[in-house]
Amino acid sequence: WHTDVTFNATPPLGAVLAARKLPEVGGDTLWASGTAAFAALSPALQTLLTGLTATHDFVHSFPLERFGTRPEDLARWEQTRRDHPPVSHPVIRTHPETGQKALFVNDGFTTRINELSQEESDALLPLLFQHFAKPEFTIRWRWQAGDVAFWDNRVTQHYATDDYRPAHRIMHRATIQGDVPF
Template structure:
């Protein structure tokens, strides 16, 4: 079969047909990665991945991250579980780029839909490069040389993740092992050289070198600008959908609008490189 890509919006996103991800060849892998660089988020319908299949697929693109807080598949700890029956998932209902609280944030993530609500539970992605390109030249010049602090505590606060003694110990260890890190506000993609905003409400606490008022004002501007509808794509999940996104040049938001329904996702997270600025 021939791999076909159908673009979904001008900014990012393509539906990919003509491939079984459990049978991917080396040529298929190269094609998928080229499409990832072009479209930033790839959507696959009708895939049937076991946790081992998903880990094997993700490992073709790099080493896998093991999350310090979320539960994992027992026999496959590289696969974290996002299950409304197990987790408080409100931290996903804000714009974020995965795991920017480490020195080498992920290259990408692969999300596998195990159980989805009958309605609701969509996920949106936004192109960080489209957002940067749409900024005025004076703002681009201002932010090109700035750095920001990213902090795990922003998305994993005590009031939701330290509700038991065991959870308190887990969260405390995660914070000890992952102190705040500094990344450029504008990241240059290592493979395409595109510039993209690298700040999100999920993990970015402050801009280095600015006053608290200046930092807050500039971050609020960038947060609001980067998630405008024209930079985004929205996906309505079906069971056995798989989505692969470039975490270096996108952010995403999981809608928390499906209460009393269950939603179960498995995620593999592929480690990347240390972000570099312009």
């Protein structure tokens, strides 16, 4: 589960995904609502999390080992690291158009809650990741050729099921520039 590119100061507003080639079986995408996840938290936990920030780091999902071992691979990874240092975002984000609060942490890029001790952060983040992905906050899309999906990256996470190999799935994607979370 992840929200796209939260390691940027201005994560994408959303994305459009179009199905071009699909496996006969599998390849579904699931989306989870951060708004529903926040609303379902206890009032005490909502209060605790409001005002906290979390570090988002691209290295969490893109460790050096995934880029190869050649010198040019290392140089490309190091440049990407310099271009994308860790950033902080609110743990609870306010949607800029609806004003609704949403949980804004994800297992793909969120590494710690800044205002908590490392031990507290390490205990709380997995709980929040698991909470966000509860079935009651999710939908599952079974792709058909020609389908087009649009999602609001500011208040959702998604998960592409990898259950179709060795078949292939070809998707075309456009990402929409976003703003600074608040």
